[in-house]
Amino acid sequence: MARLVIKNGYLKGGKAAAHLSHLVKYIATRDGVEKVPNGRALWHSTKNQRALIAQMIREFPESKESLEYEDYLAQPNRENASEFISITLEQHLPQIGDREKYLDYIANRPRVEKFDSHGLFTAGDALLVLSQVAEEVAAHTGNVWTPIISLRREDAGKFGFENAAAWKALLSSKAMELAENLKIHPDHLKWYAAFHNESHHPHVHMICYSTNPQEGYLTKQGIRKMKSALANEIFRQELIPIYGEKTQRRDDLKQQAAEAMGELIRQMKGGVLVSERMEQLLTHLAERLQTVSGKKQYGYLKADLKNVVDEIVDELAKDSRIAEAYHLWWEVRGRIESIYTETPSEPPPLSRCEDFKPIRNMVIQEALRLGSGTMTFEEPASVETALPDATPDDDVPSMEAAPENAPAEPEDASEPPPAPSFRNGEKASASWWTEEYKLAKQYLHGDEEAEIPQDFEKARELFLAEADKDNPLALYDLGRMTADGLGCEANADAAYGWYEKALALFHAAEEKKPWKYTEYRIGKMVAAGLGTEQDDLQAADWLTLSANEKYKYAQYSLGGLYYHGKGVEQNYETAFDLYIRSADQSFPYASFELGKMMRDSIGCVKNSAEADRRFREAFLGFTSLEEKGHDDKLQYRLGWMLLNGVGTEKNETKAKEYFEKAATVGNPFACYQLAKLILADEAAPPQEVEKALVYLKQAVEAENPYAAYFLGKLYETGQHVPQNTAEAVRLYTLSAEQDNDFAAHRLGKLYLGGGGVLKDVEAAIRWLTFAADRKNPFAEYALGILYLKGEDVPKDIPKALEYLKHSAAQGNQFAQYRLGKVYLMGEDVPKDIPAALQFLTAAAEQENQYAQYTLGKLYLMGKDVPKNRETAVRWFTLSAAQGNVYAQFFLDHMDEFKNPSVLLAGTRLLHHMSRVFTDNAPPLKPPGQRIDRKLLRRLREKKQAQGHARDDHEQTMSL
Secondary structure, eight states, rough: OOOOOEEEEEEETTTTHHHHHHHHHHHSSSOOOOOOOSSTTTTTTOOOHHHHHHHHHOOOOGGOOOOOOHHHHHHHHHHHHHHHHHHHHHHHHHHSSSSHHHHHHHHSSSBOSSSSSSBBBBHHHHOOOHHHHHHHHHHHEEEEEEEEEEEEHHHHHHTSSSSSSHHHHHHHTHHHHHHHHTTTOGGEEEEEEEEEEOOSOOEEEEEEESSSSTTOEEEEEEEHHOOOHHHHHHHHHHHHHHHHHHHHHHHHHHHHHHHHHHHHHHHHHHHOOHHHHHHHHHHHHHHHTTOOOOOSSGGGHHHHHHHHHHHHHHTTTSSHHHHHHHHHHHHHHHHHHHHOSSSSSOOOOOGOOGGGGGHHHHHHHEEEEETTOOOOOOOHHHHHSOOOOTTTTTTTTOOOOHHHSSSSSSSTSSOOOOOOOOTTOGGGGTTTSSSSHHHHHHHHHBTTTTOOOHHHHHHHHHHHHHHTOOOOOHHHHHHHHHTTTTSSSHHHHHHHHHHHHHHHHHHHHHHHHHOHHHHHHHHHHHHHHHSSSOOOHHHHHHHHHHHHTOOOHHHHHHHHHHHHTSOOOHHHHHHHHHHHHHHHTTTTTHHHHHHHHHHSSSOOOOOEEEEHHHHHHHHHHHHHHHHHOHHHHHHHHHOOOOOOOSOOOOOHHHHHHHHHHTTTTHHHHHHHHHHHHHHHHHHHHHHHHHHHHHHHHHHTTTTOOOHHHHHHHHHTTTTOOOOHHHHHHHHHHHHHHOOOHHHHHHHHHHTOOOSOOOHHHHHHHHHHHHHHHHTOOOHHHHHHHHHOOOOSSOOOHHHHHEEEEEEETTTTTTHHHHHHHHHHSSSSSOOOOHHHHHHHHHHHTOOOHHHHHHHHHHHHSSSSSSHHHHHHHHHHHHHHHHHHOOHHHHHHHSSSSHHHHHHHHHHHHHHHHHHHHOOOOOOOTTTTOEEEEEHHHHHHHHHHHHHTTTTTSSSOOOO
16 A cells, blocks of 8 residues: 655754754755665664664654654665664754754755755745755744655655656645645745655655744644645545445445344344343433433533443444444545554544444433333334335326326217207208218228228318318317327417317207207317317206206216316216216216226215126227227227226236327327336337337327326436436426326425425425325325424424324325324324324234334333233234334244333344444544644634533534
């Protein structure tokens, strides 16, 4: 390992003026020739050399830390002895002679590299006059520092520091840091140096002082910083792999922590980690802390209690996994530290290592829990403090929402029903459902049986011909094609114009003779705002007229209005009745809605068998309709039912075929589902992934809120696309503005400070409230946690409980578990064991392992509930089956202890320790750095002014 050694002597001004003058002259004019081996250099050192070296060691013991002494010990020959004697004399010349002689020596001694008549240099290009510099330094009345910076010969050659020019460039670039470490104002620093090209240890002698004699002092910390600044520059290339290894070691430590935790679980089963000494110490500390007043943190405890805490930490450090991790951690640290320090420090006990201070306060917290008898919750920090995202299944919007949001049914898929005869005997439908119109529909959707390919341009041409004949059906289809950009550029205004003309003709026909078909078509267009202002009330009136004539399409559409309470008062029973009347006329859309209502017990008694029958009825009906009309909405419906196994067996391959057919004509829901299926396949080839992204973006452009949400998640996580949080936020916002509460929930989480978005609590609350108002259980939970913790918003327990209960009522196990904890702890609300049990049981029954574990612990301890070993074992078993190590611990040690809290405290400390190792990479600073007394006094005064105890040598830690 390359090393840099700096010796920092200094001479006091005034009395040592003559010494300074000689010092300048010496380092500037020493002979620059290199040594010529005389054949005796490798002989054993002489008796006189050995005697002189022994005397120097006695008088200057710190000289044993030099590179030259290391070489002499390794090979005690005449050359190495001479090198050590020479460098020791140089380093201690201030104690031997005056400063003028020292300057003369370092300038003129043998092997100095001379610039002109001497080897002295400083920053800049101005020539130095040796006599003037000597007089200047000699006249200085303040301190003069005399650093000697030494390298091994191989390192000097390797890194290019074998000449004075390289050292001049280095020292000039580091002058600011040199001044800072000497506590000298940069404008006041004066420095001179000379390079001595010794055969084994080329080095630089420096003269440093301030033009202000009252300024400057050097501490051990300053010496270290000076070494660090120079070493980082000299050994830059060698440090790169060292730091790479440090990063790798940190990653290895994380892996070892995970492996250690696995080993911990296995050893707990055999009782290997049961430590009577740790139990005794924790119990003792818990009892003592009950009599302690004031802050119960390590820095505020008396010395005897600190010793107890330290003993617990060191007992913990005896665990083989922790001991090995600490050894590896210190090994990497030592390799880096050795660059700056002649003697790398030995690892202190774990309790005294500054980087592992957090474990001491964790010990105190565990002892406090023991003393208070407080119920503890052994769980990852994320469960307690984070705002968990929705679960993978629940975080995706229900796909049943998509068919509901899509147009409900193809109004024109079948020929209109027979119309009442007008006075002249003509029927309105006869002039609308013409052969030309039918042909146009075939070109619009394609007809395999008639061997008519899908051709939007041809369909549009035929529709235009029909529109010239005032056919409202053709005008309506032109509106749809123009809106979707089929056979033409998409144009919303032009589409509105076509719809407006169609609606006018429907009204004209209705005025001539009331007809259930025109009443239905008018009602649907008014409900959708096509060619007119959207008006649910008017739509309901028109659809009621048609439904009263037993028109199945109108019955279905009117049922939807009653179901959602649009234009009429919400009434599930009326909706259910209308759907039955429509479904009994073989309308598959109504059968589908009946299946959902019977399955979910909405407006009727739950009937799973009848629900399945209605779903099968719907699937067969959709299949028949699709074969006739090839409508993209039908294709999407069939794909969705095949994908989810609703009304038919699951068949993903067949589902993809239907989605692809619908996606080719731009159906946004089909584009979204097809993209999801492709991207879910980890083995999908790149071209398929690219196609999926095209479909997804196409769905976003068609204002599919689910597609925007899904694509936003891809950009947020960097899956399949470059990570781009700003684009994710844009897409989430787009989706949320289309009433997608899942996107609003995601925005709220991001604005709370996660995922590279600037924290914006106001925006977070706005979006979370938006989602919660739409009964999103995860947004309700997030708001509940925010108001419960009171960190980013004012604490509001009633509001927190309201949100958490709303979320829990929707089956959110996170909310149920948190409410159970709140009522069990009785900190923010009065303790309520029945309520706690109700919520914990609800979460446990949804397989929440932490709720299951908590229930098991409650029934085992029998403190707040009657003791019930059998019930405890049942809950522990369910929790352990999900990998809960604490539950497994209890199952394995049910009969081995009376009070499990002590053992759990030790186990929790082990888990804390693994996290401390995970978070700590080997640092660059040594432990126990000493600070000069003046600075230490100022720091202590500052801490006391902030309310710290007088004997507190710890930084305040908030747990």
